[in-house]
Amino acid sequence: MSMDVAALGRWGIDSLRELGRAGLLLLRVVFRLPDFKKGFPLVMQQVYAEGVLSLLIIVVSGLFIGMVVALQGYHTLVKFGAAQQLGPLVALSVTRELGPVVTALLFAGRAGSAVTAEIGLMKATEQLSSMEMMAVDPLRRVIAPRLWGGFISMPLLAIIFNTVAIYGAYLVGVKWLGLDAGAFWSNMQTSVDFHLDVINGLIKSVVFGLVIVWIALYQGYYAEPTSAGIANATTRTVVYSSLATLGLDFVLTAMMIGGW
Amino acid sequence: MTNLVEISNLHFERNKRVIFDGVDIVIPQGKITAVMGPSGTGKTTLLRLIGAQLQPGEGRILVAGENIHRLSTDALYKLRKKMGMLFQSGGLFTHLNVFENVAFALREHTKLSNDMIRSLVLMKLEMVGLRGAQNLMPSELSGGMARRVALARAVALDPQLIMYDEPLSGQDPISMGVLVKLIRTLNDALGMTSIIVSHDVTETLSIADYVYVMANGKIIGQGTPDAINQDKSAQMRQFVDGLPDGPVPFHYPAKALDQDLLGVS
Ligand SMILES: Nc1ncnc2c1ncn2[C@@H]1O[C@H](COP(=O)(O)OP(=O)(O)OP(=O)(O)O)[C@@H](O)[C@H]1O
Ligand SMILES: [Mg+2]
Numbered sequence: 001m002s003m004d005v006a007a008l009g010r011w012g013i014d015s016l017r018e019l020g021r022a023g024l025l026l027l028r029v030v031f032r033l034p035d036f037k038k039g040f041p042l043v044m045q046q047v048y049a050e051g052v053l054s055l056l057i058i059v060v061s062g063l064f065i066g067m068v069v070a071l072q073g074y075h076t077l078v079k080f081g082a083a084q085q086l087g088p089l090v091a092l093s094v095t096r097e098l099g100p101v102v103t104a105l106l107f108a109g110r111a112g113s114a115v116t117a118e119i120g121l122m123k124a125t126e127q128l129s130s131m132e133m134m135a136v137d138p139l140r141r142v143i144a145p146r147l148w149g150g151f152i153s154m155p156l157l158a159i160i161f162n163t164v165a166i167y168g169a170y171l172v173g174v175k176w177l178g179l180d181a182g183a184f185w186s187n188m189q190t191s192v193d194f195h196l197d198v199i200n201g202l203i204k205s206v207v208f209g210l211v212i213v214w215i216a217l218y219q220g221y222y223a224e225p226t227s228a229g230i231a232n233a234t235t236r237t238v239v240y241s242s243l244a245t246l247g248l249d250f251v252l253t254a255m256m257i258g259g260w
Numbered sequence: 261m262t263n264l265v266e267i268s269n270l271h272f273e274r275n276k277r278v279i280f281d282g283v284d285i286v287i288p289q290g291k292i293t294a295v296m297g298p299s300g301t302g303k304t305t306l307l308r309l310i311g312a313q314l315q316p317g318e319g320r321i322l323v324a325g326e327n328i329h330r331l332s333t334d335a336l337y338k339l340r341k342k343m344g345m346l347f348q349s350g351g352l353f354t355h356l357n358v359f360e361n362v363a364f365a366l367r368e369h370t371k372l373s374n375d376m377i378r379s380l381v382l383m384k385l386e387m388v389g390l391r392g393a394q395n396l397m398p399s400e401l402s403g404g405m406a407r408r409v410a411l412a413r414a415v416a417l418d419p420q421l422i423m424y425d426e427p428l429s430g431q432d433p434i435s436m437g438v439l440v441k442l443i444r445t446l447n448d449a450l451g452m453t454s455i456i457v458s459h460d461v462t463e464t465l466s467i468a469d470y471v472y473v474m475a476n477g478k479i480i481g482q483g484t485p486d487a488i489n490q491d492k493s494a495q496m497r498q499f500v501d502g503l504p505d506g507p508v509p510f511h512y513p514a515k516a517l518d519q520d521l522l523g524v525s
Binding site for chain 1: 351
């Protein structure tokens with residue numbers, strides 16, 4: 001019994017210590033970009049690596065999710081004679097929830113894991129150490145651009161996801177099931193509030209993006225410098241950032257609905 | 261003559277295992293100082309301590325008169341611009357080709373034009389005989405070549421202090437000879453101060469001005485190469501002559517072999 005308590009205590013202390021270390025890392029990175037002239041191209045490279053390279057999976061998933069939601073929604077709405085409300089149904093569920101959350105989950109799997117593996121390997125092969133000895137701070141040169149790259153990419157990816165998903169719903173609802181295009185769009189326009197729905201969704205995606213790259217960078221930077229260590233770190237990135245996304249989504253939704 | 265690096269009463273341990281137990285070393289300016297010792301004694305660790313990548317448990321390390329572990333981050337990075345380090349594994353940036361690896365520090369720390377950088381990089385690569393390899397990626401190099409690129413990169417900024425971690429291991433006799441001469445030339449012509457870490461006894465004794473030999477966390481001997489060669493103490497003879505038996509253990513600390521094999525704990 002007392003052993004269990006001790007183990008619980010140790011686990012608690014370890015978790016807190018890890019959280020503290022991650023917090024310090026974030027603090028040391030956020031405001032430490034190299035000057036604008038050097039920092040800008042580095043951040044753009046990361047927007048490419050984390051954002052542009054994730055486009056394909058985001059677009060394809062967005063399209064299918066939009067189509068599936070439209071199909072499911074239509075069959076339910078039609079029972080109540082409310083098929084005209086398909087536009088609002090899709091637009092609201094996508095901008096408020098599916099867009100930010102699914103984008104974040106895909107982003108964690110596609111970009112987060114890549115970031116962790118890359119940083120972990122740079123550490124294991126002493127690339128980060130030799131950078132330090134060349135008087136170049138890896139936190140500035142390697143870590144910070146990746147953080148900002150993710151911060152910028154995530155909301156852009158979410159916007160693209162939303163757009164494609166709504167277009168997918170249009171294809172299914174209007175082109176396939178024969179709803180009236182005018183009604184589809186105008187009902188959507190009247191019921192979606194730009195601030196409440198679209199902006200709140202984007203706020204979520206910004207938060208998710210930041211948390212995911214933060215986790216990915218932390219896991220990579222503190223990975224055990226071995227093959228198994230990097231493999232574990234990559235797995236942890238995907239698991240932790242998915243859980244963090246879903247947990248934070250609940251918190252943010254509660255805050256937003258609570259009229260925050 | 262002044263000392264560029266002064267290490268006094270250095271204590272350091274890793275996972276409760278004592279690596280340094282009161283070590284004093286001075287590195288005089290403009291000389292080549294060698295640190296030798298059996299594998300696993302902490303030679304690489306020593307270089308990392310000098311570069312302030314590790315914190316000592318006790319004792320202090322002065323580099324150019326400054327206690328390197330007390331410096332602010334900015335001051336530390338400023339001091340590191342004057343240091344070069346050749347890592348045992350090379351540590352080349354795998355996403356950059358050979359040319360860009362050598363150019364990295366120049367691009368980061370100087371405002372030189374691209375033409376200037378190009379000339380400087382090609383000169384450094386010529387020095388290690390790899391100008392023709394400038395467009396290769398690190399994955400396309402052999403181990404010895406990668407080490408030589410790393411050497412060119414380490415001296416790109418013409419540092420005052422250069423630390424070589426095993427520069428000679430993995431080199432064929434020809435490049436070994438060239439490297440030995442190169443290290444000497446860099447030191448004398450450019451006025452660098454060099455620290456060489458190695459267990460390659462003959463080659464190291466042939467270039468060093470002064471030698472420290474470490475074992476079991478302590479300095480077991482020091483002196484000029486001649487003095488080392490003539491040292492009579494059993495520990496030193498064993499290391500210099502490469503004898504398997506003697507006071508310097510070849511084995512990592514362990515319980516007796518028969519007990520281990522029989523599974524007695
Ligand atoms: N990251 C680490 N964590 C724990 N112990 C370590 C670590 N790195 C090295 N050690 C231990 O520190 C000791 C000294 O290691 P170091 O790499 O400095 O040896 P070395 O003298 O450079 O050996 P070699 O000549 O083989 O390169 C070794 O016994 C090793 O077990
Ligand atoms: Mg070593």
